[in-house]
Amino acid sequence: MRCGPELSIIVPTFNERENIAELIGRLVVSLGDRSWEVVFVDDDSPDGTADVVREHAAVDSRVRCVQRIGRRGLSSACIEGMLATTARYLAVIDADLQHDERLLPQMLDALKEGETDIVIGSRYAPGGDIGDWNARRARMSRLAVRLSRVLVPAEVTDPMSGFFMMRRSVLEGSAHRLSAIGFKILTDVFASFPRPLRFKELPYRFRVRRAGESKLDSVTAWDYLMLLLDKLIGRWIPVRFLAFSIVGATGVAVHFAVLTLVLQGLHRSFVAGQAAALLCAMTFNYAVNNVLTYRDRRLTGIRWVRGWASFVLACSIGGIANLGVSSTIYDFGRGWFPAAIGGILVGAVWNYAVTMMLTWGRGRR
Numbered sequence: 582m583r584c585g586p587e588l589s590i591i592v593p594t595f596n597e598r599e600n601i602a603e604l605i606g607r608l609v610v611s612l613g614d615r616s617w618e619v620v621f622v623d624d625d626s627p628d629g630t631a632d633v634v635r636e637h638a639a640v641d642s643r644v645r646c647v648q649r650i651g652r653r654g655l656s657s658a659c660i661e662g663m664l665a666t667t668a669r670y671l672a673v674i675d676a677d678l679q680h681d682e683r684l685l686p687q688m689l690d691a692l693k694e695g696e697t698d699i700v701i702g703s704r705y706a707p708g709g710d711i712g713d714w715n716a717r718r719a720r721m722s723r724l725a726v727r728l729s730r731v732l733v734p735a736e737v738t739d740p741m742s743g744f745f746m747m748r749r750s751v752l753e754g755s756a757h758r759l760s761a762i763g764f765k766i767l768t769d770v771f772a773s774f775p776r777p778l779r780f781k782e783l784p785y786r787f788r789v790r791r792a793g794e795s796k797l798d799s800v801t802a803w804d805y806l807m808l809l810l811d812k813l814i815g816r817w818i819p820v821r822f823l824a825f826s827i828v829g830a831t832g833v834a835v836h837f838a839v840l841t842l843v844l845q846g847l848h849r850s851f852v853a854g855q856a857a858a859l860l861c862a863m864t865f866n867y868a869v870n871n872v873l874t875y876r877d878r879r880l881t882g883i884r885w886v887r888g889w890a891s892f893v894l895a896c897s898i899g900g901i902a903n904l905g906v907s908s909t910i911y912d913f914g915r916g917w918f919p920a921a922i923g924g925i926l927v928g929a930v931w932n933y934a935v936t937m938m939l940t941w942g943r944g945r946r
């Protein structure tokens with residue numbers, strides 16, 4: 582006999598304490614006596630969102646809380662929330678009441694008819710609206726929609742929607758392939774499911790955020806690019822390695838800028854310039870990787886300093902490995918260019934592998 586709820590609503594949260602009671606109240610009104618639960622997946626919000634959720638959970642068994650520590654990421658939060666449930670139907674909705682929760686019963690009914698795998702709340706379908714977005718954000722969103730076309734069928738008007746409901750079988754079919762990068766889980770689901778999804782869209786008006794602040798920032802665009810790349814080439818090259826290498830290449834520019842400054846501006850020795858340039862480039866690489874490549878495991882405060890030390894240590898050894906490999910290739914008479922490339926490749930792989938474990942290793946707090 583089934584006794585768990587039929588519908589699980591997953592709500593990713595970060596600093597949303599002011600919105601919790603209102604959202605639960607509105608779910609109660611919209612879903613009435615249907616069989617449902619709401620699972621908040623909170624990334625250890627400093628404002629104590631998880632505590633607020635637990636206060637509600639203590640008096641209403643339909644409310645649950647998953648608190649993740651030392652982690653960030655909307656998509657991964659949604660996926661882990663879904664995996665923590667048994668319901669036949671799974672919905673995702675934001676906590677800030679921008680999505681229209683009154684669509685949930687219609688979404689559920691559409692899925693129960695049996696012809697649809699996933700129902701999407703759409704801001705771009707006829708009758709939908711993006712609400713009060715500024716021109717820049719509307720432009721960015723349209724560009725992202727266009728980019729998503731490589732992975733999501735063109736008929737989906739709002740592939741960036743964060744509001745949808747799907748059958749559990751969709752999760753089961755895609756769970757092991759999901760990239761879980763960034764904000765856009767719907768794109769991820771479409772691209773990860775082994776066959777085309779049967780979808781339906783319901784239009785709604787994107788409302789203004791009720792309380793708190795948006796966590797969307799310019800890095801979200803980078804995350805989206807990483808998601809697309811992971812889906813397209815992730816099978817062959819880890820997308821984090823790609824990001825790490827791009828950051829490393831920009832670090833070379835920092836190195837030369839500092840070296841030039843020390844040599845020509847400050848008239849110091851080459852060794853002093855090279856040492857300063859190395860340290861600056863490593864610090865730059867560390868800081869940028871921490872924000873972009875390892876955004877989901879970003880280090881802050883004292884952990885940032887510890888992370889910096891381990892990064893510099895690992896990369897110094899990587900530098901020695903680079904030197905060893907390149908001089909060996911050079912000694913074999915292969916010329917300076919292949920020697921340098923060989924050294925850089927070995928150094929990059931070393932730096933990536935070691936800092937992944939040492940600096941941003943899972944479970945470090």
Ligand SMILES: Nc1nc2c(ncn2[C@@H]2O[C@H](COP(=O)(O)OP(=O)(O)O)[C@@H](O)[C@H]2O)c(=O)[nH]1
Nearest residue numbers: 593594595624653654655658675676795796797
């Ligand atoms: N668990 C978790 N939730 C997040 C994270 N970033 C954003 N959210 C939540 O995801 C939802 C959408 O985020 P929001 O900042 O409103 O994005 P916007 O609507 O695009 O401006 C909200 O409920 C946020 O609290 C995160 O890193 N982890």
Ligand SMILES: [Mg+2]
Nearest residue numbers: 675677679790
């Ligand atoms: Mg929002």
